[in-house]
Amino acid sequence: MTRVLAMVSGGLDSLLAAKLIKEQGIEVIGICFKSYFFSPENAIKMCKQIDMPLEIVDFSEEHFEMVKNPKHGYGKNMNPCIDCHAMMMTYAGELLEKFNADFIITGEVLNQRPMSQNKRSLDLVKKESGFSNKILRPLCAKNIEPTEMELNGLVDREKLLDISGRTRTAQIELAEKWGIVDYPSPAGGCKLTxxxxxxxxxxxxxxxxxxxxxxxxxxxxxxxxxxxxxxxxxxxxxxxxxxxxxxxxxxxxxxxxxxxxxxxxxxxxxxxxxxxxxxxxxxxxxxxxxxxxxxxxxxxxxxxxxxxxxxxxxxxxxxxxxxxxxxx
Known part of the structure; x- marks a missing residue:
């Protein structure tokens, strides 16, 4: 049976991505990260809504060292989103063997955030992670090139989505469809923003x-x-x-x-x-x-x-x- 690791931030998008893959009969394990600047509290609550097990990774010290001098700089405030996402994906990639999982999924949506989720940034994050061939973004997969997971049949590309931009209409409709009612605002819980x-x-x-x-x-x-x-x-x-x-x-x-x-x-x-x-x-x-x-x-x-x-x-x-x- 195909098994994947879902990077769960505690927001709606990452939960929807996990649920979308679960709907294909694929086993999904949530991976959440804890640092000095964000906690796993929302992720714990969210995962219960779709009955998904959750693994919490505390990378506080290494994350703070990166925050001091991020390779790709900061966003609007002290948020080094590109380096942060790449670091998370690296950790998740290293957990693939531990959980005998086939690939990683995230809740990222193309062009939802102008700096960290444009095409260039999404590609850069994959490259920096060291696991670029193991990363799938189910919510916007049809807007970007097929991954090897789609090409080799581990996941059905036709059942993935083509969400793009900052509008939240599609996500809210999906949440209602799946009975997901308790979710935080899109702003997220990172103090660095x-x-x-x-x-x-x-x-x-x-x-x-x-x-x-x-x-x-x-x-x-x-x-x-x-x-x-x-x-x-x-x-x-x-x-x-x-x-x-x-x-x-x-x-x-x-x-x-x-x-x-x-x-x-x-x-x-x-x-x-x-x-x-x-x-x-x-x-x-x-x-x-x-x-x-x-x-x-x-x-x-x-x-x-x-x-x-x-x-x-x-x-x-x-x-x-x-x-x-x-x-x-």
Whole structure:
């Protein structure tokens, strides 16, 4: 029996591609990738809808090394889509033997994304993967040259599709036909495609040599202010952000809280100077109920230890915040 590996992103297109091949009586195993910038959560939910087993591959460290310097550059933000897709296909190709599978399928659609899914980019991804003769794109197969899988009869080309462009009409109709109702928006879940996140990541890469997973995760929360190469402030906005940010800071980091007013958690990451510590206290004052006070007291100290230091400051002004804010 023919068996294939389906690269599943967690979006609708990749699931439809897998379902289309399953409809031909072919066994399909889902392959999903986990990195610092995207999770397998949506893929897990989606695969259950078509009763498809899923293998999760964590390639976080290697993926981040590629993100630092992608061979084919970035997209609109910090998203190296061509290199990322090629890396995924390489991993999937190396799994063919493990699962005794015949080829790989993806949910890519010709010209759906102008930079990463045009004819040249799709061909380039196949070539860079090292498994170009083992990759089939069922949703747009009739718009491109037949693969060896179609030519040798492993899959029926006549039952494949010719979807092209950015319209989603065909995909939505297929989803309704197959009873697939719970699927995310086409934007996907990759943080690297988000402008604000990309700006923060670029700043982190420019100012820190030894970047850890916690540093990357912290980029998701709060407001960020770059004071110097050695110090950055993170100001949370909600209780949920505070809870999540606390998972990303260490006992080496300094936290600030207004002494007599409710306010956000302020953390300074790195090795701050005396002046930078004072400014962090001013930021804590600004993002508190005491922001309109002439002066206020702010407690601070290393995270996980009692905050025994107190400093009196004037809350930061909007002009001061804008001077250092990485983004909003």
């Amino acid at each position: 988000e402008p604000n996140y990309s700006i923060r990541l670029e700043d982190l890469m420019e100012n820190r040599k030894n970047i850890e997973e916690k540093d990357i995760n912290l980029l998701k929360y709060g407001r960020h202010f770059r004071l110097s190469p050695n110090a950055k402030i993170v100001a949370t906005r909600t209780e949920e952000e505070t809870i999540n940010a606390k998972k990303c800071i260490t006992k080496e980091d300094i936290v600030f809280f207004p002494a007599k007013f409710a306010g956000a958690m302020i953390a300074i990451i790195g090795n701050p100077s005396k002046e930078e510590i004072e400014f962090a206290a001013k930021v804590a004052g600004r993002y508190s109920k005491g922001k309109n006070e002439e002066t206020l007291e702010v407690k601070y100290g290393h995270y996980t230890k009692p905050l025994q230091n107190i400093i009196t400051v004037k809350p930061a002004t909007e002009e001061e915040l804008k001077q250092y804010m990485i983004n909003n």
